[in-house]
Amino acid sequence: MSINVTKGAESYLAQLLEKQNVEGIAVRLFVTQPGTPYAETCLAYCRPDEVNSEDEVLEYELLRFYLEKNSIPYLDEAVIDFSEDRMGGQLTIKAPNAKMPKVTADSPMQDQINYILYSDINPGLSAHGGEVKLVELVEEEQGVLAILKFGGGCQGCSAVDLTLKDGVEKTLVEKVPGLMGVRDVTDHTNTSNAYYK
Numbered sequence: 001m002s003i004n005v006t007k008g009a010e011s012y013l014a015q016l017l018e019k020q021n022v023e024g025i026a027v028r029l030f031v032t033q034p035g036t037p038y039a040e041t042c043l044a045y046c047r048p049d050e051v052n053s054e055d056e057v058l059e060y061e062l063l064r065f066y067l068e069k070n071s072i073p074y075l076d077e078a079v080i081d082f083s084e085d086r087m088g089g090q091l092t093i094k095a096p097n098a099k100m101p102k103v104t105a106d107s108p109m110q111d112q113i114n115y116i117l118y119s120d121i122n123p124g125l126s127a128h129g130g131e132v133k134l135v136e137l138v139e140e141e142q143g144v145l146a147i148l149k150f151g152g153g154c155q156g157c158s159a160v161d162l163t164l165k166d167g168v169e170k171t172l173v174e175k176v177p178g179l180m181g182v183r184d185v186t187d188h189t190n191t192s193n194a195y196y197k
Helices: 007-019 069-075 109-128 160-175
Strands: 003-005 026-032 040-046 056-059 064-067 078-083 090-094 130-140 143-152 179-184
Touching: 003 007, 003 064, 007 026, 007 078, 007 090, 026 069, 040 090, 064 069, 109 130, 109 143, 109 160, 160 179
Parallel strands: 003 078, 026 064, 143 179
Antiparallel strands: 026 040, 056 064, 078 090, 130 143
């Protein structure tokens, strides 16, 4: 697992810790609601009595990080940076895998599909206020089918069949070995939020 803490961020955080006047205080790094579209990557003070035996420890020259065990897969490739500006500066945390952990060819098919939906497909659909979710995987004679459900501006949209076949299905079948196709279980009779009616 790689987490990149820039020198600027390290010294900024070390200064904040120093101001706490607590012997052995460190930084806790964790993700709330990991693996969901609502995931947030957070930093908090971690006093010695708040350390959990399951935490992973990252030692830096000026400070120590405690990583919450459940957050670890979602923190891979995170970058913590501090850039100075006229107002003092800004600390930023970028964790590209917080909403969905990085997947490989060995990852379960469900994880691979969710990763592609969240990282490749939903950003495009969100321009129309839409999204698509994996409901379940179904084993059929010809292979595995992904059962999908559209929401937001995609629900009831007249262009959804095109989106499903030329966009979503084509992308998923190309990128996920063993996936035969997709099936839409959305109730498209409800057109109240549809992008195209």
